[in-house]
Amino acid sequence: MSFQKDQKVAIIGAGLAGMSLALALHKQSIPCTIYELRDSASHLTATGALMLCPNALKVLSEIGVYERIKNQGYMFEKLEYKDENYKITDEYYLGGEKLFGYKALRVYRDILLRETLGAITERGIQVQYGRKFSKVVKEDETGVEFAFEDGSTESATLLIGADGIHSKVRQYIHPNVGPIFSGMMAITSVVHVSDLRFPEPNYHLTTSIHSKYGAFVFAPQNSSGTEILVGTQMRMPEQDQEGWRRIRQNKDELKSMFQAHMNEWPDLVQSAMEHMNPDKLSIWPYYVVPKLDTWSSPGKRVIILGDAAHAIPPTAGQGASQAFEDVYSLSLLLSKLSDKVKLDDALDFWQCYRMARVDDVLALTRKLDVKRLPTEDKAKVPEEVVWLFEPKIEEKMLKWVAEQENQ
Ligand SMILES: Cc1cc2nc3c(=O)[nH]c(=O)nc-3n(C[C@H](O)[C@H](O)[C@H](O)COP(=O)(O)OP(=O)(O)OC[C@H]3O[C@@H](n4cnc5c(N)ncnc54)[C@H](O)[C@@H]3O)c2cc1C
Known part of the structure; x- marks a missing residue:
């Protein structure tokens, strides 16, 4: 044929x-x-x-x-993994x-x-x-x-x-x-780069900062690099369609999930948690x-x-x-x-x-x-x-x- x-x-x-x-x-x-x-x-x-x-x-x-x-x-080349003191622990090339x-x-x-x-x-x-x-x-x-x-x-x-x-x-x-639900969910929002408190000038984004609470990611997403996706992932019990919809719509609940343990994260992460746009808060339950x-x-x-x-x-x-x-x-x-x-x-x-x-x-x-x-x-x-x-x-x-x- x-x-x-x-x-x-x-x-x-x-x-x-x-x-x-x-x-x-x-x-x-x-x-x-x-x-x-x-x-x-x-x-x-x-x-x-x-x-x-x-x-x-x-x-x-x-x-x-x-x-x-x-x-x-x-456009960017690598993701830097950092610890709570902003020390690079690893890097992963994405391009x-x-x-x-x-x-x-x-x-x-x-x-x-x-x-x-x-x-x-x-x-x-x-x-x-x-x-x-x-x-x-x-x-x-x-x-x-x-x-x-x-x-x-x-x-x-x-x-x-x-x-x-x-x-x-x-x-x-x-x-x-x-x-099938994987048991994990991402919660993300968007922050303007000018609202972030960087520990030093020319700080490299894209980055993933790790603490005992997991990883918090910063990923610029517009051509000028001024709009930054910020987010983390967490364990979550499976919901039905209505349950996911309810979580998505309840911005107060999303905000408190997003800001969990805020004071224990490094200052850069805290600035993202404080200044993220609540209207852009969204979740992504991982189904496979x-x-x-x-x-x-x-x-x-x-x-x-x-x-x-x-x-x-x-x-x-x-x-x-x-x-x-x-x-x-x-x-x-x-x-x-x-x-x-x-x-x-x-x-x-x-x-x-x-x-x-x-x-x-x-x-x-x-x-x-x-x-x-x-x-x-x-x-x-x-x-x-x-x-x-x-x-x-x-x-x-x-x-x-x-x-x-x-x-
Ligand atoms: C929040 C989020 C972030 C992601 N980030 C990334 C990323 O950074 N990088 C990456 O590589 N991937 C990412 N992904 C995964 C990526 O989006 C998907 O792998 C990709 O969209 C799959 O494309 P698809 O065309 O197979 O399915 P879909 O994009 O779901 O498209 C399916 C299409 O089929 C149509 N359709 C459905 N049922 C029918 C029907 N019965 N009859 C006719 N039409 C129908 C739908 O309307 C839709 O247009 C992300 C996914 C999500 C949810």
Whole structure:
């Protein structure tokens, strides 16, 4: 099977995974349509910022998004871990121009969504709004017929679920799997840099200050570096939807959670706790998708990726980045399908490759979580993250394709 003009890919979800997939497929001349449940007005209403590491930025560069966002976020290279006396205990490189070709970029989610959608619109890729996927009606070797909540149906050669952590497409492949609460929650707000009491001039942000109460993070997130995300994470019992909504809305409760043990933190943290914007207080309960044994249906015409397949904890800042790797590697393989490079084999290879990468990221996440303990050993050299920031996706996909072609 190779993609002909009359064949197409249907993508469920116009989030970061769905839209980047559409751009990656378009680059390979594979036709696709995105179906998004929200309307076009609410599609881009997102809050907060994302950190993007070189592995994400390389993909965004390939699909024409990096150029559009690079001057709209905060570029930096490393996160410094400090103790209560502001002494550096460790540092972790999240990007590096010399080593990886890109610095890390912290950019507002709505900017990233807007610019990705801008690239989609420029290329004439169709996004159908107000279309809530409900179920797969039929799947066979020619493709998939699927239905929306309003009863309408569509068909495609491949159906790709990029519909996020609560994925409905995943239910077709794994009817009994849902997200699991990790027991941890982040609580964050925003502070202006001029309100912070720095211990010395030219103090390095981005930083994570550690005390017996855990880690408190400072992360600039606008291009001038004046607006700083501040926050910490804590254990939390699981809530139902209503419970999380209640916590989100109760700003007084959020404020007292955020300012817990304020007097025992270093003065810089105290200044952040005092001056943070209470209207910007928000929580992020960490839900994860349990490890799945497959990301495709037995018939291999329905696939999931992004958070639908592997929502992962945030410590390594790799959630969206791993979605970008999914879409880029998959689109490369789909572009090479032929009599010798078969769809079923390509999907098996893709899943193996991607699942191993996600496992490695999860292991790194656990390692970084341990770093939040004050007793953690020092010094992490940037070379240790080469495997993460330089995945060499193209090289690996094309090597496998060449092996198939030479068989
Ligand atoms: C607070 C927060 C901070 C984060 N920070 C970072 C970070 O710094 N770095 C990083 O790499 N990652 C970060 N992440 C993770 C990152 O946001 C996700 O990994 C990423 O957004 C996943 O993209 P996605 O497209 O798979 O899913 P989503 O972004 O959830 O998109 C899914 C899309 O599918 C649509 N949809 C859902 N159901 C249906 C349906 N039935 N029919 C049609 N459409 C549907 C939704 O409306 C949505 O548009 C963060 C996440 C959160 C919550």
